[in-house]
Amino acid sequence: MLINPNAPADKPEIQQMKVIHRVMRREFAQLPDLIAAVRVGDTARARLLGDHLSLVLDMLHEHHEAEDELLWPVLVQRVPLEKDLIAVMETQHQAIGDAVDAVAAQLPAWTDDAGAAARDLLTDALRDLGPALTEHLDLEEDEVLPLIHDHLTVPEWVAPQKHAMKHGPRTLTGKLTLAGMVLEDATPRERAWFLGEMPAPARLLWRLTGARRYDEHVRLVRAGAPSPS
Template sequence: MSATTPNLLGFRLGHRTMRGDTRRLAETTRAIAEGRQSCDARRAAAIRDYVVKLCAGIHHHHKTEDDVLWPVIVRSAGAEVDLSDLTDDHSALDPLLNEITSAAGDPAALAKPLARLADLLDEHIEEEERLLFPVILRHVSAGDWEQVEKAAQKGGDIRFDLPRIERYVQPSEMAELRKLAGPVLMLLLALLRPGHRRRERLVFGAP
């Protein structure tokens, strides 16, 4: 990939992490709702906080696409792409995210809406990457893509977002991230990893 071609790794990892964590939360809360896992007040509070942050991140991501990425694609690719179905998906996300956030204090009540969200994200993201990533690589300049990525990073929660990608990143992708971000990335991961792992054990029962 040349320096003039957008690097889509960050968006791919963001998509993969959103999908993976939403599916894991749906399965975890289903197990709680069905009585297969226990959930005391401490775990319920940890699940609530995780769910609220996850929903905020998903909302920020698709709002960035609506407000920043879509105009860049229209300006760069013109009539080559139709964004209407993807925009409709984003419109369907907001009420579902609000429903989940409102129910975040009751893990058992989260199981069904989280499962719907996981299914919607799977379908939407697969379609988005299939349709838009080739268009972005053909038509969007590296400079415009950098502005999209800056908008995506602005307003995000790095303490929550960054350590989550380690579960989903491939070794070759992590090597690429090291080259792109330098030693700062590894330092931040080292600092944030212990707290994130404690949070994961509490939320998911992960070892």
């Protein structure tokens, strides 16, 4: 199903990627403040947020891996005049990957004892990651997605989505949480598209228990959010 019913069915619908980007923007914007607000020694909350952060980091990794393997090579071949732009995408992916590694390196120490020093190092690493990710997503949406729309086939566009789904969370809880992240801010047509991409058993499970479980999960994750000033 297309998000935009007026979009041509024989062209990649780039709004689909913007839905996924929205999740990343939201989660990486919220997590530094959520983690910074955790009390020293509160290991239960540190582990809750640590598991959530790990899921978001994995989502970002799989998303970029799929682009590196399945989008950029095709785009360079199809539009060689834009090879410099694609090289910038690849360079940004590497910088973001390094920032993700820095976050991941700090995470175990904090979830282990919820200490102040480990918390602050993790928060700083996340705040370093945020601007690099935002710059990349902005450039991709402004400059690269239009090229994808004009020059890639629908199967070529769908391939990275299938790759990310295949290599996504292994646990049922992780799968349902990831689905909830995508559906949280989705419009009705975006919801219909995403649910339509899910296998029928997963779609039924989401409706029976997944939505409720995600609501409880996100309530717990954001319970310690700082009050707006």
